[in-house]
Amino acid sequence: AGGFADAFSDIFGDIFGGGQRGGGRSNVYRGADLRYNLEVTLEDAARGSETRIRIPTMAECETCNGSGAKKGSEPKTCPTCAGHGQVRMQQGFFSIQQTCPKCHGTGRYIADPCTTCHGGGRVKQHKTLSVKIPSGIDEGDRIRLTGEGEPGVNGGPPGDLYVQIHLKAHAVFQRDHDDLHCEMPISFSTAALGGEIEVPTLDGVAKLKVPPETQTGKVFRLRGKGIKGVRSSSHGDLLCHVVLETPAKLTDRQKELLQEFEEISQGNAQRHSPRAQGWMDRVRDFFGS
Numbered sequence: 001a002g003g004f005a006d007a008f009s010d011i012f013g014d015i016f017g018g019g020q021r022g023g024g025r026s027n028v029y030r031g032a033d034l035r036y037n038l039e040v041t042l043e044d045a046a047r048g049s050e051t052r053i054r055i056p057t058m059a060e061c062e063t064c065n066g067s068g069a070k071k072g073s074e075p076k077t078c079p080t081c082a083g084h085g086q087v088r089m090q091q092g093f094f095s096i097q098q099t100c101p102k103c104h105g106t107g108r109y110i111a112d113p114c115t116t117c118h119g120g121g122r123v124k125q126h127k128t129l130s131v132k133i134p135s136g137i138d139e140g141d142r143i144r145l146t147g148e149g150e151p152g153v154n155g156g157p158p159g160d161l162y163v164q165i166h167l168k169a170h171a172v173f174q175r176d177h178d179d180l181h182c183e184m185p186i187s188f189s190t191a192a193l194g195g196e197i198e199v200p201t202l203d204g205v206a207k208l209k210v211p212p213e214t215q216t217g218k219v220f221r222l223r224g225k226g227i228k229g230v231r232s233s234s235h236g237d238l239l240c241h242v243v244l245e246t247p248a249k250l251t252d253r254q255k256e257l258l259q260e261f262e263e264i265s266q267g268n269a270q271r272h273s274p275r276a277q278g279w280m281d282r283v284r285d286f287f288g289s
């Protein structure tokens with residue numbers, strides 16, 4: 001038994017069409033939209049592909065052909081509301097319409113419900129859909145499958161299914177819109193002397209010239225080796241971030257050579273290690289002031 005507040009919300013709900021409340025059997029509703037989260041590899045997103053998804057759906061019960069009544073019986077007109085789906089209730093000063101509590105607004109009453117669907121007329125099933133993934137699709141993009149959402153009510157149109165794209169993490173590349181980024185470890189002798197190295201791209205290996213005296217953090221841009229986005233007119237770039245690798249598990253001979261290298265470099269740090277020299281100068285100024 002609701003007070004005034006409830007009575008008002010019921011009235012306004014009916015006037016302003018508050019959802020599916022108080023619906024009689026003649027009310028027609030569009031089915032709800034559904035969302036499906038789809039994980040896509042970077043390669044499939046870049047080149048486009050086609051995949052199949054399995055989604056749950058409510059289908060008409062085959063046992064009762066959707067009537068909800070047991071075989072051999074039929075739904076009857078609801079005795080409480082005489083099939084109107086609504087009943088008139090007296091609440092305080094108001095006489096208000098309410099959804100029939102016996103038939104929940106359908107206007108029909110099933111005395112002997114179907115054992116397969118328990119009177120609902122629908123059963124849960126799965127359907128398989130084919131989804132075309134356009135090339136260049138990105139994280140968060142949505143593909144709409146018209147009419148593949150929930151079925152409509154009382155003959156209303158079905159909703160749509162939105163396939164939401166999530167990119168799987170890639171072992172080599174990180175995507176940033178149309179650009180790709182990758183880390184590129186190089187030996188410190190290659191970094192110092194320069195050389196040609198091979199870098200991975202989405203369509204195979206590319207050669208990259210590393211100039212002498214390349215420092216860690218340097219970024220090389222390979223134009224057009226990124227991804228062509230769905231709404232883009234050209235490919236993005238591949239950005240290779242240089243990381244100098246300190247040599248590991250050194251042999252005695254290698255250590256010997258490095259020690260010798262260090263000894264002959266020490267006399268002229270200004271020339272061979274300008275960054276370290278500049279840093280030491282700043283530290284000295286910091287303590288000196």
Ligand SMILES: [Zn+2]
Pocket residue numbers: 061062063064065066067068069114115116117118119120121122
């Ligand atoms: Zn049934």
Ligand SMILES: [Zn+2]
Pocket residue numbers: 078079080081082083084085086100101102103104105106107108
């Ligand atoms: Zn009723």
